[in-house]
Amino acid sequence: MHRLSGSVLAVFVLVHVLQHLAVLAGAGSHLALMEALRTIYRWPPVEALLLLCVAIQLMTGLPLAWAARAPAQRWARFSGLYLLVFLGIHTGAVLVARTGGIDTNIYFAAAGMHAWPAAAFFYPYYFFAVVAVTIHMGSALARRQPLPRKRRFIWRCAGAGVLLSALILAGMARIDIPAPYLQPFVAAPFSAKLSSGTSG
Template identity: 40%
Template sequence: MLHRLHRISALLISLYILGHLTNHLIALEGVQAHIAFMKSYRQIYRAALVEPLLLGCALFQVGSGITFIARRWGQRHGFFDRAQAISGGYLAFFLLFHVGAVLYGRTVPGLDTNFYFAAAGLHLGKFPLFFAPYYALAVTAYFTHVACGLRWLLRERLPPPLRDRAALGVMSLGLLLGVTIVATFSGAFYPVRIPAAYCFSGC
């Protein structure tokens, strides 16, 4: 039962994440394009009924995921089985900190948690040493977790070599997207100037 709920909740969160990552890739066109897309997308995911559902699913995903890791602790064998647990563990850590930071940023300093809120950590002082791998690994972990889950679900429909290759392909795509998003927010494709309001420790 818990596995089934974990999958349903994953599906709901994934609907949001696909739009969320598309939003970040749109930053390749420029900061204003990212902000404009986020403004319209917020009409959906910040709607009165949608946002509590999304945040509730994220919390449930963290709790149920940690339960699965604890239940099979020390019993996982093989690359994909271990990759599923490691990526799930990282996603649990990331979701708690990421969503916590966004909610804090919105409510306490009252910031618009837009492009600059995420980019600030990739520009200020030594913060990029933490935030660059933090974001790139999050996207990689998401794709890895989905790939390992689908590989298992399709175990009776596809021959093992094809399943493994498809899963590795999805994981590599995640790494590529993660690195691209971090490079864009870091200013690799155009200069990014962080507004003073987002400079927690000085720009």
């Protein structure tokens, strides 16, 4: 169940993470690409399948991490545990915001990186999510390989994840965030300035 739902989810996650590279060309490019991809992953049957896969990952991940005690399983274990927490918070936040009528676009995702102290949470939160995805997928793909080969492959995946993360975060850090998206992250004296249009 974990491998099957993980494989379906991996297709979305690969496209989803690579799509965030578009932010390097500006928020407009990211918004246009996300709008096009939404016609697929927000189509109710597809989104229902995607959310079912997330739920299965959350339910099956913890017992698997508990059971995975062999040294060869430690990459899958630690990356998986991080992804459990990340997926729970990330998917939950997107769904709650959407029911509140918020457009959960790149401004929504990046806002926390543009306000202190929230930025201290959001930078490592996204950074390790992308790295954990590449490590987790790498350890799944190399699970039948001898240990030294598996180790080398996972290090390469981790390196690719670090590079991908750094590029996405650099892009997200550079865009201007509209004031309403920043509002929940700024302290009261600054909120007043923001609502009068002087977010700086």
